[in-house]
Amino acid sequence: VDHLTEAVFIHDDQDDQGRVVDVNQQACDSLRYSREELIGMNGFDYDALVDATFMRSIKERLARGEIFSFESVHRRKDGTVFPVEVRVSPFSHGDHQFGLAVVRDITERKRAEEERERLRQLEAELAHINRVSMLGELASSLAHELNQPITAATASAKACLLWLEHNPADVERARAAAMRIQNNGNRAAEIIQRMRAFYKTGAPPQLESVDLNKVAAEILTLLRSEATQRSILLRTELAPQLPHIMADRVQLQQVLMNLMLNGIEAVPAGAGELTLRSQSTKDSVLISVSDTGVGLPNEKLDQIFNAFYTTKPHGTGMGLAISRSIIEAHGGRLWATANAERGATFHFRLPVEGQQ
Ligand SMILES: Nc1ncnc2c1ncn2[C@@H]1O[C@H](COP(=O)(O)OP(=O)(O)OP(=O)(O)O)[C@@H](O)[C@H]1O
Numbered sequence: 001v002d003h004l005t006e007a008v009f010i011h012d013d014q015d016d017q018g019r020v021v022d023v024n025q026q027a028c029d030s031l032r033y034s035r036e037e038l039i040g041m042n043g044f045d046y047d048a049l050v051d052a053t054f055m056r057s058i059k060e061r062l063a064r065g066e067i068f069s070f071e072s073v074h075r076r077k078d079g080t081v082f083p084v085e086v087r088v089s090p091f092s093h094g095d096h097q098f099g100l101a102v103v104r105d106i107t108e109r110k111r112a113e114e115e116r117e118r119l120r121q122l123e124a125e126l127a128h129i130n131r132v133s134m135l136g137e138l139a140s141s142l143a144h145e146l147n148q149p150i151t152a153a154t155a156s157a158k159a160c161l162l163w164l165e166h167n168p169a170d171v172e173r174a175r176a177a178a179m180r181i182q183n184n185g186n187r188a189a190e191i192i193q194r195m196r197a198f199y200k201t202g203a204p205p206q207l208e209s210v211d212l213n214k215v216a217a218e219i220l221t222l223l224r225s226e227a228t229q230r231s232i233l234l235r236t237e238l239a240p241q242l243p244h245i246m247a248d249r250v251q252l253q254q255v256l257m258n259l260m261l262n263g264i265e266a267v268p269a270g271a272g273e274l275t276l277r278s279q280s281t282k283d284s285v286l287i288s289v290s291d292t293g294v295g296l297p298n299e300k301l302d303q304i305f306n307a308f309y310t311t312k313p314h315g316t317g318m319g320l321a322i323s324r325s326i327i328e329a330h331g332g333r334l335w336a337t338a339n340a341e342r343g344a345t346f347h348f349r350l351p352v353e354g355q356q
């Protein structure tokens with residue numbers, strides 16, 4: 001027992017305070033007391049979190065014969081503290097009841113957890129910066145996209161007023177004009193809503209049932225003007241029906257936005273095409289974004305997914321790295337192929353709900 005890497009405490013369960021009756025070497029080493037000092041102490045002396053209520057509940061559970069674990073914080077003789085996991089079980093010797101506590105130092109585990117959380121936050125922040133900078137790139141075309149329904153709504157409002165001022169008022173035509181105002185208002189609101197989702201800061205991913213065709217349509221709303229301004233034809237070949245997948249909607253929008261923006265940016269000034277396809281197999285959904293742009297040299301096919309790899313004067317090189325990590329976090333795969341004729345195609349495959 002003295003060679004165990006866990007600290008062992010034997011408590012007298014028939015004593016009010018659950019006095020320690022024996023400990024192993026590791027208990028002495030971790031708390032920096034001698035065995036003689038520890039014997040006769042109770043949990044209050046070295047456990048920084050235990051209080052009377054907790055002590056009572058431990059005794060009750062032991063009395064019921066339960067074996068259980070909890071996390072706590074132990075305090076050494078010099079006052080320093082460290083996180084522990086305690087596993088408690090009852091046993092009896094003769095007719096005397098004891099509690100056996102096996103205590104593991106979880107400092108390393110806690111540190112690793114914190115490190116993972118810090119990394120997750122950093123990733124989320126990078127993803128957020130990537131989304132915000134994509135919208136920044138689109139600012140002028142989004143302004144244009146928003147301006148259209150607003151201009152249309154204003155014109156319809158004017159028409160509506162004219163029909164009402166007619167003598168007699170033409171209520172039917174006024175009503176039709178009011179409907180157009182409503183539709184255009186909704187359209188503007190929808191665009192703003194899509195944009196706001198993109199500004200969402202790095203909350204942990206939220207899984208919901210997602211129809212990728214819908215996500216594609218949402219991204220097309222945001223990119224239509226940008227493509228038109230660059231004389232790029234946006235085409236879609238969407239499967240009539242896709243099985244839903246469990247995913248974080250905003251993250252998938254972000255992936256599609258990254259791939260489509262890259263495609264748009266790869267097409268040299270003037271005419272070109274960008275095709276968005278969706279397909280499904282028995283257990284997965286496949287999306288591809290195909291452009292007729294400059295294409296990818298074969299030897300670069302994998303480099304482009306590295307963080308900070310960019311060939312653009314103002315690129316961050318994070319777009320594909322973030323997209324790949326999002327797809328992989330969803331249990332899928334993202335890759336690129338060169339087109340037979342011109343341009344590149346980016347594909348991603350995601351497992352269907354319940355198939356993961
Ligand atoms: N559709 C494409 N056709 C040709 N090259 C591409 C295409 N998509 C990406 N690339 C290449 O991969 C590189 C990395 O792309 P990525 O999206 O990660 O960063 P970026 O587009 O350069 O910068 P950012 O996304 O931050 O604007 C690009 O700079 C480009 O060289």
Ligand SMILES: [Mg+2]
Pocket residue numbers: 258261262319320
């Ligand atoms: Mg990019």
